[in-house]
Amino acid sequence: MTQHRVPEERRPANEGRKAAARNRAALVAAARAIYSEHGLDAPLSAIARRAGVGQGVLYRHFPDREAVATAVLEENVREVERTAAAQDADLPRVLGVLTWHLTESAAFIGLLHADGAGGPSSVPSAARDLSDRVERALRSRLPDGHRLTAADDDLMIAVAMVSGAVIGPTREQRERRARAAWRLLGVEVGPLRPFAE
Missing domain, CATH: 1.10.10.60 (Homeodomain-like)
Structure with missing residues (x-):
């Protein structure tokens, strides 16, 4: 040959x-x-x-399937963290990125509910770690005296409430409902986008 x-x-x-x-x-x-x-x-x-x-x-x-989902969730969390770490970031901006991810991903919503409510073994430790990272990123931009600082768990309860409202067959409907939920909670949210530079 x-x-x-x-x-x-x-x-x-x-x-x-x-x-x-x-x-x-x-x-x-x-x-x-x-x-x-x-x-x-x-x-x-x-x-x-x-x-x-x-x-x-x-x-x-x-x-496997789990590895793909984990990679997507990890990227979502990194975007929230990068936004929170930006010099000029404020809570509304970080919530805008978080809310964009909520309207895009049911899996991300599930991750944010990874607080172990069903018992310590009911939530994979990786999911709990990702959820904790989101909470830390949000708390890093939560001003003293903000309405979500009244009790230790108010912040993530508010996130859970908004994520529960994010339903609908189109992204536009999910976004409208998420914005309405934040408004009803009296919390300002910035533009909904994947990553605020």
Whole structure:
């Protein structure tokens, strides 16, 4: 068998780690969109298709369904944390990012309810850790004397109340209901977007 050499200028570049990072980011973005549209039981093949990669690439990054969901939730939490860490961030801005994620992801809502109400073993420790990180990010921008500081758990009770209101078949309906819930609680919320720079 004769091997033909492909001239250097025609040979595609092997992007290695860059391609892997790009594929992972595309898979997380696709999973977020698919979960928003079809819930956590959506086929993994739909996520791979939306990301423009084969299922083999998906499984190289995420061994199972739980790993995909965890990656999406981790990214959601990181965005809330990055917003809270911004120099000019205030509570309304951080709540805007949090609320955007609530309107996008039922899984994120479930995460924020990971307080162990059903007993210590009912909530995976990873989910509890992510929920605690969200609470710390919000508390870092909660001004002294704010209405959500009256009792230790008021902040996360308010988040749970708003997340319970986030229902509806369209993103617009879920967003309208979330804004109404914050308004009824007397809490100002900034623009709803995934990450406030």
